[in-house]
Amino acid sequence: MAAAAAAGPVFWRRLLGLLPGRPGLAALLGRLSDRLGRSRDRRRRSPWLLLAPLLSPAVPQATSPPCCLCPEGVHRFQWIRSLVPEFGVCSSHVRVLSSPAEFFQLMKGQIKVAKRRVVMASLYLGTGPLEQELVDCLESTLEESLQAKFPSDLKVSILLDFTRGSRGKKNSRTMLLPLLQRFPEQVRVSLFHTPDLRGLLRLLVPERFNETIGLQHIKVYLFDNSVILSGANLSDSYFTNRQDRYVFLQDCAEIADFFTELVDAVGDVSLQLQGDNTVQVVDGMVHPYKGDRAAYCKAANKRVMDVIHSARTRQQMLHAQTFHGDSLLTQEEAAAAGDRRPAPDTWIYPLIQMKPFEIQIDEIVTETLLTEAERGARVYLTTGYFNLTQAYMDLVLGTRAEYQILLASPEVNGFFGAKGVAGAIPAAYVHIERQFYSEVCSLGQQERVQLQEYWRRGWTFHAKEALESEPGALDSRSLHTGSIPGNQTTGNFEDCVLDC
Numbered sequence: 001m002a003a004a005a006a007a008g009p010v011f012w013r014r015l016l017g018l019l020p021g022r023p024g025l026a027a028l029l030g031r032l033s034d035r036l037g038r039s040r041d042r043r044r045r046s047p048w049l050l051l052a053p054l055l056s057p058a059v060p061q062a063t064s065p066p067c068c069l070c071p072e073g074v075h076r077f078q079w080i081r082s083l084v085p086e087f088g089v090c091s092s093h094v095r096v097l098s099s100p101a102e103f104f105q106l107m108k109g110q111i112k113v114a115k116r117r118v119v120m121a122s123l124y125l126g127t128g129p130l131e132q133e134l135v136d137c138l139e140s141t142l143e144e145s146l147q148a149k150f151p152s153d154l155k156v157s158i159l160l161d162f163t164r165g166s167r168g169k170k171n172s173r174t175m176l177l178p179l180l181q182r183f184p185e186q187v188r189v190s191l192f193h194t195p196d197l198r199g200l201l202r203l204l205v206p207e208r209f210n211e212t213i214g215l216q217h218i219k220v221y222l223f224d225n226s227v228i229l230s231g232a233n234l235s236d237s238y239f240t241n242r243q244d245r246y247v248f249l250q251d252c253a254e255i256a257d258f259f260t261e262l263v264d265a266v267g268d269v270s271l272q273l274q275g276d277n278t279v280q281v282v283d284g285m286v287h288p289y290k291g292d293r294a295a296y297c298k299a300a301n302k303r304v305m306d307v308i309h310s311a312r313t314r315q316q317m318l319h320a321q322t323f324h325g326d327s328l329l330t331q332e333e334a335a336a337a338g339d340r341r342p343a344p345d346t347w348i349y350p351l352i353q354m355k356p357f358e359i360q361i362d363e364i365v366t367e368t369l370l371t372e373a374e375r376g377a378r379v380y381l382t383t384g385y386f387n388l389t390q391a392y393m394d395l396v397l398g399t400r401a402e403y404q405i406l407l408a409s410p411e412v413n414g415f416f417g418a419k420g421v422a423g424a425i426p427a428a429y430v431h432i433e434r435q436f437y438s439e440v441c442s443l444g445q446q447e448r449v450q451l452q453e454y455w456r457r458g459w460t461f462h463a464k465e466a467l468e469s470e471p472g473a474l475d476s477r478s479l480h481t482g483s484i485p486g487n488q489t490t491g492n493f494e495d496c497v498l499d500c
Contacts, residue, residue: 080349083361085311086319087255088344097246103232104130104239106248110223111137115145115152117256119222121159121263123215125172126235134234135175142183155186159263161216162191162271162279167207173273181275190267191279192216195296195356198289214356216270222260225253231464241459242414245382254315255348261307262350269300301357308352308361367391369468373401380467382406384413384460386433397439401468402448407433408461409453416460 080086097103111118111134118138125131138156145154158176165172179187194214197205205213221228230246232238249255271279271288281287286296353362370392373379379401386407388396396403410416410426417423433451440449454461 077347077349080351080365081312081315083365084308084349084351085258085315087252087258087315087348087350088319089249089252089255089346089348090344091346093250093252094346095248095250097228097248100232100237100239100242100244103228103230103244103246104134107221107228108134108137110221110226110228111141114141114223115154116224117154117222117260118156119159119220119260119263120157120234121216121218121220121266122234123161123217123219124164124167124233124235125158125160125175126233127168127170127172127175128236130236130239131175131234135179139179139182142179142186145186155188156183157188157190157260157263157267159190159192159216159218159267159270161211162193163197163207163211163213164215165191167211173277176273177275177277180273184275188267189273190270191273192266192270193288195288195293195300198293202289216266218263218266220259220263222256222263225256226250227252227256227259231462237414237460238462243454243456243459243461243463245463245465249348254318255350258307258311258350261311262304262352265303265307269296269303297357300354301359304352304354304357304359366466367395369466370395370399373399373468375400377401378404378469380404380406380465380469382463382465384408384462384464386429386436388436393436393439396449397443397445400448403450405449405451407451407453409455412455412459412461414460414462 078086097106118141125135142154142156145152156179160172173189173191176187176189180189192215197210197213201213202210219230219232221230227249228246229249230244232242232244232246238244268282269285269288271281273279286292286299288296349365351362351365352359355363370379377400381396381403382405384407386405408429410430413426413429415422415425418425437446437451440446
């Protein structure tokens, strides 16, 4: 019986390889089959989940020496600045958008007034009329920059994923070719290609399915010194009826500089789209799938980490000037003076995750936060795809904090109503959700860990976020995530926004 139970998931996974479907289908249902095969073992050891923070793989300790001149207990997440740059901003410069339409209109408005730079990183650019409207807006702004009395040096940099951006005859690449052809000196389009899709695998894995091997998943939209951090792609549903999260950072030059450098770095290790729809590598860079994989990943790691280290150094110097100089003012004093920056009350930490390049900062910080969540703390998790890794699941079940988890109901899952086997994906997520909740109940933790489903007629749900409220605190610390727990996206970041 045990042998048959073990063989079942293996047979299912092999069968999935023969079935056509939507991208990620095989990976999702294969993971579901693994969970079915392991469910009995997990139930047997479930009492040990109470010791999960002690039994889970050790997370590298990310600590930094406390600043002896800073006030004690400014916030308990200052240790993150030992990994990534810390950006202090005034909360009046932070705005949370509420709808896809607001996101779309803000992007168009920001493009129209941009004078120096537009940087856009996304999984892909869609091919519908709304996406064309966005491209036309870029074209109009570029044209105006050339015809102005004093021409500006406006540059447009777009980073997308190669496999997703190349899908179909009409795709992200063909949408952007007119910009490249008309403004070759001002426009750059970079297409990230995972180093794991190479050789025979690249030849055999069909379109759509090749996207499950690895992706560029950064979502950042930048206009001069203002930045939108989001999980939304540049596609019509994300502009109309696909709910996501969007944080608008207005006039935050240091943050804009960092994300410009980060996108430039990932762009440098990506393929460059040419005006004839071919691609080339940057001079001196190892080819991502034709060159030596180890050499490519080493070069990519150095290029990205150089940006992080450089920004950390800059921000540490700025921190010293801000907190330990004589120019620190309250917001009211700054408004009266008009020329000196107010004291920051919000801290932002961009968390980078690029596992093929051995960059796992997001993983370290997320596991540390979940491990150290205190009794009485409340953690809110939001995801459109409930597919936690086993390590995260053990931490949720084993720590003492209260959890409220918001999930997409089957009807607002992007696969709902799809043809063929893909139509079963929402039910598969429901099964994973129920399996997890059965473990919660078996441990008697249903009061501590609560699950809720998002539903809205005619909409889909894509928001991914984690928020922690400290015991007895009136404020909260929000981790606006752009990742999908369980997926190994190649390039990703999470923007940890701490409002104190």
